[in-house]
Amino acid sequence: MPRKTPGKNTQKPKASAAKPAARGKxxxxxxxxxxxxxxxxxxxxxxxxxxxxxxxxxxxxxxxxIYQSPIRFILTRHEQGAAHMADGYARxxxxxxxxxxxxxxxxxxxxxxxxxxxMDSIPLVAITGxxxxxxxxxxxxxxADVSGLTRPITKxxxxxxxxxxxxxxxxxxxxxxxxGRPGPxxxxxxxxxxxxxxxxxxxxxxNLPGYKPLLTGHMxxxxxxxxxxxxxxxxxxxxxxxxILANACDALRRIVAKGRLPVTTxxxxxxxxxxxxxxxxxxxxMHGTVAANRAVQNCDCLVAIGARFDDRVTGxxxxxxxxxxxxxxxxxxxxxxxxxxxxxxxxxxxxxILGKLLPLIRTxxxxxxxxxxxxxxxxxxxxxxxxxxxxxxxxxxxxGAATDHNAIISTGVGQHQMWTAQFYGWRRPRQIITSGxxxxxxxxxxxxxxxxxxxxxxxxxxxxxDGSFSMTxxxxxxxxxxxVGAKFVVLDNEYxxxxxxxxxxxxxxxxxxxxxxxPDLAAVARGFGAQAATVSERTEIAGAIDExxxxxxxxxxxAKVDPEENVFPMVPAGKSLDEMELGELGTLA
Amino acid sequence: xRHVISALVQNQPGVxxxxxxxxxxxxFNIDSLVVGRTENPDLSRMTIVAVGDDRVLEQVRKxxxxxxxxxKVRDFSxxxxxxxxxxxxxxxxxxxxxxxxxxxxxxxxxxxxxxxxATMTVQLSGTEDKLEAFIDLVRPYGIVELARTGTIAMQxxxxxxxxxxxxxxx
Ligand SMILES: Cc1ncc(C[n+]2csc(CCOP(=O)(O)OP(=O)(O)O)c2C)c(N)n1
Ligand SMILES: [Mg+2]
Numbered sequence: 001m002p003r004k005t006p007g008k009n010t011q012k013p014k015a016s017a018a019k020p021a022a023r024g025k026x027x028x029x030x031x032x033x034x035x036x037x038x039x040x041x042x043x044x045x046x047x048x049x050x051x052x053x054x055x056x057x058x059x060x061x062x063x064x065x066i067y068q069s070p071i072r073f074i075l076t077r078h079e080q081g082a083a084h085m086a087d088g089y090a091r092x093x094x095x096x097x098x099x100x101x102x103x104x105x106x107x108x109x110x111x112x113x114x115x116x117x118x119m120d121s122i123p124l125v126a127i128t129g130x131x132x133x134x135x136x137x138x139x140x141x142x143x144a145d146v147s148g149l150t151r152p153i154t155k156x157x158x159x160x161x162x163x164x165x166x167x168x169x170x171x172x173x174x175x176x177x178x179x180g181r182p183g184p185x186x187x188x189x190x191x192x193x194x195x196x197x198x199x200x201x202x203x204x205x206x207n208l209p210g211y212k213p214l215l216t217g218h219m220x221x222x223x224x225x226x227x228x229x230x231x232x233x234x235x236x237x238x239x240x241x242x243x244i245l246a247n248a249c250d251a252l253r254r255i256v257a258k259g260r261l262p263v264t265t266x267x268x269x270x271x272x273x274x275x276x277x278x279x280x281x282x283x284x285x286m287h288g289t290v291a292a293n294r295a296v297q298n299c300d301c302l303v304a305i306g307a308r309f310d311d312r313v314t315g316x317x318x319x320x321x322x323x324x325x326x327x328x329x330x331x332x333x334x335x336x337x338x339x340x341x342x343x344x345x346x347x348x349x350x351x352x353i354l355g356k357l358l359p360l361i362r363t364x365x366x367x368x369x370x371x372x373x374x375x376x377x378x379x380x381x382x383x384x385x386x387x388x389x390x391x392x393x394x395x396x397x398x399x400g401a402a403t404d405h406n407a408i409i410s411t412g413v414g415q416h417q418m419w420t421a422q423f424y425g426w427r428r429p430r431q432i433i434t435s436g437x438x439x440x441x442x443x444x445x446x447x448x449x450x451x452x453x454x455x456x457x458x459x460x461x462x463x464x465x466d467g468s469f470s471m472t473x474x475x476x477x478x479x480x481x482x483x484v485g486a487k488f489v490v491l492d493n494e495y496x497x498x499x500x501x502x503x504x505x506x507x508x509x510x511x512x513x514x515x516x517x518x519p520d521l522a523a524v525a526r527g528f529g530a531q532a533a534t535v536s537e538r539t540e541i542a543g544a545i546d547e548x549x550x551x552x553x554x555x556x557x558x559a560k561v562d563p564e565e566n567v568f569p570m571v572p573a574g575k576s577l578d579e580m581e582l583g584e585l586g587t588l589a
Numbered sequence: 590x591r592h593v594i595s596a597l598v599q600n601q602p603g604v605x606x607x608x609x610x611x612x613x614x615x616x617f618n619i620d621s622l623v624v625g626r627t628e629n630p631d632l633s634r635m636t637i638v639a640v641g642d643d644r645v646l647e648q649v650r651k652x653x654x655x656x657x658x659x660x661k662v663r664d665f666s667x668x669x670x671x672x673x674x675x676x677x678x679x680x681x682x683x684x685x686x687x688x689x690x691x692x693x694x695x696x697x698x699x700x701x702x703x704x705x706x707a708t709m710t711v712q713l714s715g716t717e718d719k720l721e722a723f724i725d726l727v728r729p730y731g732i733v734e735l736a737r738t739g740t741i742a743m744q745x746x747x748x749x750x751x752x753x754x755x756x757x758x759x
Pocket of ligand 2: 466
């Protein structure tokens with residue numbers, strides 16, 4: 001084990017801080033600390049257990065400080081990987097993910113990861129090194145205007161110009177990231193600020209007079225919502241990622257059970273309710289189930305909770321839920337009535353509001369509506385024909401069965417992502433780790449690694465596409481070197497399948513630049529030091545999945561699947577949810 | 590409908606860029622945006638004039654409030670308030686035209702702040718309408734140059750978020 005270079009005249013908390021302390025509980029002394037020490041102590045004070053990152057010139061003082069830190073450091077292969085790992089960690093644990101990148105190219109490499117987290121409201125704190133304050137604005141070596149670059153794609157960002165502000169800003173950054181509607185926060189720290197020392201104790205008092213997220217729901221609004229729900233004949237709950245972020249799924253499930261309310265979730269909220277529940281309609285929207293979309297189109301009361309009426313959900317907005325009184329529960333007032341007029345807005349934390357709503361919800365007999373919904377479910381289940389080549393859907397269903405529907409699953413973006421949402425069989429919150437809002441290909445591999453680090457005892461599987469996997473597969477090296485036993489299943493259809501599907505359906509099968517051939521991914525994975533297998537026959541599926549699950553370390557399963565399978569049902573972009581197409585599955589009647 | 594919105598913001602670098610960037614990114618059109626100090630050295634006031642339907646303006650207000658250094662947002666529509674825009678306008682004014690121009694300036698309670706051989710510079714403050722009316726009247730003389738500050742506004746009465754006296758000019 002290398003020893004810490006002597007020559008620093010400060011005492012730092014060593015093994016005593018090995019277990020993350022409860023935030024703010026310890027009395028924190030920062031007097032005479034350097035900026036790098038302030039950074040390190042504040043992170044420990046925030047209870048950070050792992051950081052994902054990559055070093056560089058302006059980060060040298062910080063890297064020297066975290067040499068032998070009790071905080072685990074995961075050196076990634078690319079800063080995008082660091083951001084997505086922090087994101088996967090955050091989504092799966094509910095804690096703030098932390099990533100670290102150097103100035104200039106390091107920071108610009110984070111951008112995709114920050115935008116991904118921002119669109120899905122994921123709490124991250126990203127620390128970027130910056131050139132020294134006297135050089136800012138000079139086009140210095142590796143200078144980039146990180147504040148300017150990240151402003152539109154983060155919840156907030158800070159440039160710290162004085163070491164005495166650093167502790168307070170870090171505290172504010174964590175606070176902003178995790179409260180209200182969560183999101184990524186960037187703290188850009190010039191190298192001289194990390195070197196400079198404090199004269200005395202810095203102030204830690206947060207100075208955020210403009211940041212007061214409204215958390216407790218307004219009781220008259222909650223009562224109005226309950227009355228509208230109780231009075232409705234054909235209610236449906238439309239649940240989004242906000243319910244997961246607010247840890248409100250217990251209250252949600254009780255409301256569903258007590259009110260006998262059919263419920264559909266967005267991609268980000270899969271698992272908010274157990275899909276095996278008769279009242280679950282699974283996903284709604286462009287690739288949602290017939291039952292979910294019909295229920296929304298025919299309901300008389302739509303209860304949106306922690307959802308934001310994204311265009312992939314609503315289809316043509318003008319005809320979305322045309323008969324419904326709309327109730328919208330959201331912590332972000334700006335989300336309410338942004339896309340769809342709302343009759344009863346309820347602003348606040350979903351857990352608080354649902355907790356208060358529960359006792360007000362009555363069990364009402366709505367047999368005709370429940371019978372109707374059950375009939376849609378029965379008549380139009382999600383299905384596929386397991387014939388010929390391996391179907392991507394059957395791989396996903398097999399993984400669901402083999403993991404008891406209990407694994408944490410990340411995805412890339414494309415057809416495989418939609419099939420994963422449709423066929424895994426979601427049971428609990430924080431199971432799906434997927435880029436919904438930004439739709440970031442390449443998210444799956446690093447997100448799975450971050451999730452596995454946050455949940456070492458859980459099975460974590462990236463169900464990926466060949467295109468998406470190729471973008472970030474280099475991070476499998478990170479998994480190997482850090483003994484992170486995440487699994488990676490590549491549904492290789494030899495196409496950028498989702499684009500091919502649109503070209504097939506809307507561009508007369510002109511497959512323009514979507515053929516995507518992969519090398520032998522099992523060989524690549526073995527070269528990286530992971531274990532691997534390849535399947536191309538139906539009969540090999542079960543054995544290969546068992547082998548993968550039995551393996552402790554990272555494992556890549558390269559599955560060669562039917563290249564021309566399509567995702568259905570599908571509501572073509574801009575069409576009404578009534579205009580679902582079932583494609584090969586048949587017709588709507 | 591025209592809305593005058595006032596936002597108190599924390600006085601820190603980047604706030605203007607953040608607010609302006611938010612307007613641009615969300616495709617909100619604004620007529621003017623003015624930033625200036627307030628009675629509190631930690632806060633600045635932004636006054637934004639925007640035209641749009643009520644739903645768009647509601648989004649503008651909410652998105653503005655969401656910006657973290659924005660402490661308070663107020664839409665003056667429907668409230669009783671005073672607004673002022675300040676203008677400097679350099680008008681073509683040969684000697685023979687000066688008396689009638691001076692009369693016009695007097696009528697609008699403006700003041701002549703500079704006179705040269707061929708031009709006269711007038712300072713005028715008031716509502717946007719008043720300034721537009723003046724511009725209209727002097728246009729035939731030839732407007733050489735014109736600069737306006739954009740609108741600032743304040744609610745009438747004993748609002749405690751300002752120490753300044755109520756302007757009873759109009
Ligand atoms: C970074 C990025 N670039 C481009 C796209 C556009 N895009 C969406 S899906 C897709 C194809 C994905 O291919 P693959 O990962 O193989 O998944 P498949 O659809 O075949 O399951 C593309 C190119 C994207 N979402 N993200
Ligand atoms: Mg593919």
